[in-house]
Amino acid sequence: MAWLDELSAGDIAAGVAAGDFSAVEVTQASLSAIDARDGEIAALIESCPELALDYARRIDERKAQGQELGCLAGVPVSFKDNMQLIGTHTTCASRMLEGYESVYTATCVQRMLDAGAIPVAKANMDEFAFGSSTETSAFHPTRNPWDTERVPGGSSGGSAVSVAAGEVTLSLGSDTGGSIRQPASFCGVVGLKPSYGAVSRYGVVAFGSSLDQVGPLGRSVSDVVLAMQALTQAGRDRLDSTSQDCQSDFCGTLNQGVAGGRVGVMRELIEAEGLSDEVRDGLKRSIATFESAGAEIVDVELEHLTSAIAAYYVIGPAEAFSNLARFDGVRYGYQEPDCETLAEQTAKSRAHGFGIEAKRRQMLGAYLLASGVYDKYYYPAQKLRTLITDDYNKAYERCDVILLPVAPTCAWKLGEITNARQMYLSDMFTISNNIAGNCGISVPVGLGSASGMPLAAQLQGPAFGDATLLRYAHALESEVGALGVAPAFFGKGGEL
């Protein structure tokens, strides 16, 4: 029988529906892949075999009763550990939430389950999603399956690695400034940040509430599309007041091609010095691919793009500080014992519970929101936000999507970047998209000739242009080809 590594989400759902294999068999293959592979890459914080098999048996029962199965029937999925799922812990990879049992199930998770997905694991991440390498997890770093000496990117590093190493077929991550797209690019998988509001945030531990967005990671664009279908088909979620109706026939429009369409590029950015030659070559190949598929390449300008990082490191920490104030040593999370006063309890609980990066962000946020300081930074950052959004709106009058790098380089070595500012700068091409609330996707475009590591192109689209964005991503992938499971992990355990 086939290996789970070679099956797409669509293949699995079709195979389960046709009775070629059962959801339980698929789940066992995924669990055995986790057993065989996770020791080396540490993608997961928790796997939940009993819960997974329970869900799988329910799918098989539905099948036996002749009931209709969802579009993700039997598909093994991991969830970033900032998403609540009853029967698992939700730790945000932080000592602050170690042992915290999920008290309800996030809407995004529930919708995947409603479509028949099997929850097999919770994925590692940077603590509270602060980071770009998954090294700030309080529990352990995660390793890149293409080269285990390298980082997987972050903050949804565990999600990207669990998919790239074939432990699961799909994962959900969250993206506040690039945390789905950047690890997807480092690990050779597809990662979609949907438009702000397209996917409910209810039940996802908040970082920056005006920037956070949940989205899928998979080994192909069509797998990501199936997940998007599952996440959006029930319409807006009344439990998240910012969520909107984003139903679309994502699958139906996917194969329509890009002939006659327009792809925006910023030439000077592609030639910029900070980009590695490999990343630049990947982008040039992508441009040529779009041209040969019949799309027109047009020059666009995003005047304030380089200021996006400054705006983000004001808005992001300010929102994070407000959101993380709830971890006060009383109501949520770690509680320091034997304290004499409430102030002492709060101070000691927070000092123990948060790692260095989480502290840095919150201290920055507290400062930025202080009276007298607020006007100097927070206000201008909001004005910049409007300018960046206007730049995009103008650019999208001239094109359907914009082609950009995801990150300036491929994955770097574990421990290589220790300077916080340098780490922040690695997100310079992804952040503006969150600031504007638009959609973006990372698509693998082959392996670097020097590094041997996955390279990616980023496509960005206007708010609620997700279906069009996916169509362009699919056209690119059809030409360059998906990378599949990282070779060192392919076929290792996980037999059906």
Ligand code: GLN
């Ligand atoms: N790397 C960025 C940061 O550290 C983005 C994180 C994210 O998208 N969650 O803020």
